[in-house]
Amino acid sequence: MAVDKAGTSPGEKAYLGPERLLAKKKEYLIPCVYHFYQNPPQIVRGAGKHLYDSDGREYLDFFAGVSVVNCGHCHPEIVEALCEQARTLQHTTTVYLTQPMMDLAERLAQLTPGNLKRSFFCSSGTEANETAVLLSKLATGKSEFLSLRNGLHGRTQLTMSLTGMAFWRTDPTPVGGITFVPSAYCYRCAFGKTYPNCDVACAREVENVIRTSTSGQVAALIAEPIQGNGGIITPPPEYFPRVREILDKFGILLIIDEVQTGFGRTGRWFAIEHWGVQPDIMTMAKALANGQPVGAVIATEEVAMAYTRPGASTLGGNPVTATTALATLDVLEKYDLVGNAARLGPYLRERLEQVASRHRLTGDVRGIGLMQGVELVKDKDNPAREPAPEATDAVLERLKDRGILIGKNGFSRNVLAFQPPLVIDRDDVDRLVTDLDEVLAEVERL
Numbered sequence: 001m002a003v004d005k006a007g008t009s010p011g012e013k014a015y016l017g018p019e020r021l022l023a024k025k026k027e028y029l030i031p032c033v034y035h036f037y038q039n040p041p042q043i044v045r046g047a048g049k050h051l052y053d054s055d056g057r058e059y060l061d062f063f064a065g066v067s068v069v070n071c072g073h074c075h076p077e078i079v080e081a082l083c084e085q086a087r088t089l090q091h092t093t094t095v096y097l098t099q100p101m102m103d104l105a106e107r108l109a110q111l112t113p114g115n116l117k118r119s120f121f122c123s124s125g126t127e128a129n130e131t132a133v134l135l136s137k138l139a140t141g142k143s144e145f146l147s148l149r150n151g152l153h154g155r156t157q158l159t160m161s162l163t164g165m166a167f168w169r170t171d172p173t174p175v176g177g178i179t180f181v182p183s184a185y186c187y188r189c190a191f192g193k194t195y196p197n198c199d200v201a202c203a204r205e206v207e208n209v210i211r212t213s214t215s216g217q218v219a220a221l222i223a224e225p226i227q228g229n230g231g232i233i234t235p236p237p238e239y240f241p242r243v244r245e246i247l248d249k250f251g252i253l254l255i256i257d258e259v260q261t262g263f264g265r266t267g268r269w270f271a272i273e274h275w276g277v278q279p280d281i282m283t284m285a286k287a288l289a290n291g292q293p294v295g296a297v298i299a300t301e302e303v304a305m306a307y308t309r310p311g312a313s314t315l316g317g318n319p320v321t322a323t324t325a326l327a328t329l330d331v332l333e334k335y336d337l338v339g340n341a342a343r344l345g346p347y348l349r350e351r352l353e354q355v356a357s358r359h360r361l362t363g364d365v366r367g368i369g370l371m372q373g374v375e376l377v378k379d380k381d382n383p384a385r386e387p388a389p390e391a392t393d394a395v396l397e398r399l400k401d402r403g404i405l406i407g408k409n410g411f412s413r414n415v416l417a418f419q420p421p422l423v424i425d426r427d428d429v430d431r432l433v434t435d436l437d438e439v440l441a442e443v444e445r446l
């Protein structure tokens with residue numbers, strides 16, 4: 001249907017509008033569900049890199065629903081595959097044989113790095129991480145875990161307990177047997193050191209932690225290659241190779257959580273490829289089906305073969321989601337969107353650095369490909385590097401009012417996140433940075 005503006009097509013639904021929606025939300029949702037913006041628009045439609053609100057306003061989307069719609073909103077080829085499958089066979093569950101799930105498993109074995117081969121499908125990143133933890137216990141016969149500070153792995157009791165940010169650790173009775181190691185957060189180094197003179201102390205600390213703070217019976221270390229929610233924290237090149245060496249010495253598996261970084265976001269199919277390290281288990285969700293609920297865990301033959309007792313997920317790998325995921329992978333390949341992220345990422349980074357050099361608020365710029373973050377501090381010349389969450393909110397609000405949606409994350413919610421659909425071009429980057437430059441100047445004057 002050719003529609004230029006939301007709400008203008010014949011037979012279009014009447015929209016409630018933000019005020020009435022907020023009233024409903026306040027009355028009927030559990031209050032843990034937060035939203036961005038003091039004045040949030042009601043989003044009613046998406047097409048490619050754009051979103052549209054109930055007043056017909058167009059927004060350039062630079063957050064992709066938290067790194068989900070890598071192929072752009074409502075990509076026609078993906079939507080067509082989804083609808084066709086929904087009309088043909090929607091659900092059987094895994095006790096019946098259907099083809100899309102098997103095809104998807106085969107495709108993931110081909111796409112993922114190293115010897116990752118066997119998959120299990122579920123409906124979210126949280127579930128994928130739960131499954132990864134179970135798999136590593138079964139494969140090693142051990143039950144302790146290492147996780148990184150500033151990481152985020154999900155919303156259940158276990159995955160919250162693996163999460164290294166108090167902000168997201170709501171469960172008052174966390175699971176035991178999980179020990180945290182410092183993340184490779186160079187801007188706020190846990191050891192007060194400066195890269196590269198640090199000799200990657202954060203990686204070396206993994207060995208100290210294993211020796212001093214665990215029973216030695218550690219099944220796995222779980223890590224995001226780039227910590228998304230933690231604030232686009234991007235480890236230096238030596239980090240994962242060093243960590244892998246240490247884990248191998250102690251017979252500990254490496255679980256890589258690619259839920260936010262996977263499927264082209266960083267200019268490679270999977271972010272861990274930038275470090276040349278082979279995980280034993282990898283988890284995926286978000287962008288795998290471009291917005292359909294999906295989760296997957298893939299493991300090496302050796303690890304996967306330990307899980308033989310019955311395991312089922314009612315909706316995991318259902319024909320509609322699996323077909324949508326296959327169409328998503330086709331679109332990523334056909335339009336070379338991974339290549340686009342690899343080419344445009346350095347340009348976005350360069351332009352963000354230019355902008356950052358002009359402002360007092362912009363403490364650090366980091367990331368890889370089309371996953372970039374700018375950490376805002378009250379005054380970057382002050383060594384205290386005091387986080388500036390209010391300024392972060394003001395930048396988001398003003399960019400939204402100019403028709404650009406970006407994200408925010410970080411331990412203190414003070415990191416601007418730039419994770420657009422991979423279909424953007426240089427003009428979109430230029431528009432973003434021009435507006436960002438002006439908005440930062442406005443916010444600095446507040």
Ligand SMILES: Cc1ncc(COP(=O)(O)O)c(C=O)c1O
Nearest residue numbers: 124125126152153154259260285
């Ligand atoms: C790295 C990472 N792992 C896991 C999750 C949880 O995924 P889901 O919300 O699909 O359960 C998230 C969600 O943002 C994430 O960013």
